[in-house]
Structures are given as structure tokens and as C-alpha cells.
């Protein structure tokens with residue numbers, strides 16, 4: 001079970017290393033922005049809400065695209081909001097931008113919006129169907145909703161290693177792309193794209209350290225004992241590493257564009 005307080009604290013503590021370490025997230029933000037532009041014909045003067053704004057990988061291109069709009073930027077982690085304020089300071093001075101600390105697994109910021117977007121955040125929410133209901137209610141008529149999220153076929157070798165060791169997987173429980181598409185049935189003009197992405201690491205330890213450095217560490221109260229961690233590292237390395245010891249980590253990311 002995801003513990004929101006732990007998620008907020010993990011991301012806040014790593015907010016300053018996120019900009020440097022989050023290479024995959026930066027690349028996906030660029031790809032998602034391209035996808036978003038292909039599927040949107042919105043003009044300016046909009047009320048816009050970003051969920052899980054992080055340090056601003058998506059905030060920056062959307063602020064540039066929708067000048068003369070009102071932005072509400074929200075995140076659960078105060079540290080992320082602090083970094084976002086730094087990276088967007090020049091752009092913000094020209095626009096009406098507000099911030100709100102908010103746990104979207106409980107509530108959305110109040111208000112009505114023409115456009116709601118989010119990047120790589122919804123995998124941290126356990127009850128996605130409830131979240132989509134709330135987003136639908138918060139959108140104005142014909143409002144747009146676009147997001148990216150990490151889905152089930154991600155970190156498959158890590159998940160298999162936990163299973164081989166008989167230890168419960170400690171990352172967020174990821175859902176399938178089809179599940180997400182199915183629960184969006186209330187929305188119109190649904191478009192999607194599935195992106196697969198590989199990263200190479202020289203060891204399993206290097207990969208796990210990168211996860212920690214981007215704030216995406218264990219969201220549960222239960223901690224892995226050093227003995228269990230050692231067992232998982234060994235199992236992963238022995239079963240899934242290439243002959244030179246490198247490992248290839250797979251991500252599956254779903255891009256969605258929809259309308260109320």
C-alpha cells in the first residue's frame with residue numbers, strides 16, 4: 001500500500017538531485033509534450049492545472065505554450081514545489097501562476113479548469129478510477145485531460161527477482177495500459193500512445209541508487225532488511241545481467257489525451 005507521507009518525504013528529500021538524476025523523466029517529458037501538442041488545438045487564456053508538477057520538466061514547455069493563461073501547479077512534495085519555483089522563476093514573472101501542495105490520492109485543488117495535465121505521477125495513486133472521476137468533475141465542458149504514467153511492464157526483471165526470492169515487491173503496484181484505457185471510458189476523443197524505454201546500468205546497485213536519487217524509493221512503511229536486499233541484488237545480477245555484468249532496465253509509459 002502506498003503511503004502518501006512517505007512518497008512526499010522521499011520526493012522532497014531528493015528534489016535537488018532530481019534535475020540531474022532524472023534522465024528518463026526528462027526525456028519522457030519531451031516526448032510527452034510532443035504527443036500533447038499533436039493532440040491539442042487549444043488556444044490561450046485558459047485555466048490550467050498541473051498535477052505532480054515536480055521540478056518543472058513539463059511546467060516549462062506548457063508555460064511557454066500557453067502564455068496568457070492561469071496556471072495552478074500542484075504537488076504533494078513541498079521540496080518539489082520549491083525547486084519548481086526556482087526553475088520557472090523567469091517564465092512565471094510574466095504569467096498568473098499559483099502553487100498548491102496537494103495529495104491527489106485524497107483531493108484535487110479546488111476550481112474548474114479548461115486543461116488538466118500530469119507527467120509520470122499517477123503510478124503513485126492507488127485508486128485511479130476515483131482520481132479520474134474527480135478530474136472529470138473539475139474539468140469545464142470540453143476541457144482537455146492529458147497525462148503520462150508508468151505502467152505494468154516496467155522494471156520486470158526487478159519484479160521477477162523479488163518473486164524468485166519470495167519477497168513482496170516494494171515498489172508501487174503498476175497497472176496495465178489496458179486497465180487505464182478502460183477506466184477512462186467516460187472521456188471522449190481518447191487517444192493513446194505506449195512508449196517503451198530502456199536504460200543500461202553497470203550493476204543492479206547503480207540502478208537502485210538512481211531510483212533513490214530521483215525520489216522514487218520504497219513508498220511503504222515496511223523496509224527491506226539488508227539481508228533481503230543482498231538476496232535480491234544477487235538474484236537480479238545472476239539471472240538477468242548481460243555477460244559483462246550490465247543490466248538493461250525496461251520502462252513502459254502510457255501517454256493519454258482525452259476530453260470531457
Ligand SMILES: C[S@@+](CC[C@H](N)C(=O)[O-])C[C@H]1O[C@@H](n2cnc3c(N)ncnc32)[C@H](O)[C@@H]1O
Nearest residue numbers: 011052053054057076077103104105119121124
Ligand atoms: C516522477 S515525478 C514527475 C515530476 C514531473 N511531473 C516530471 O515530469 O518530471 C512524480 C511527482 O509526483 C508527485 N506525487 C507523487 N504522489 C503524489 C500525490 N499523491 N499527489 C500529488 N503529487 C504526487 C511527486 O512529489 C513528484 O513530484
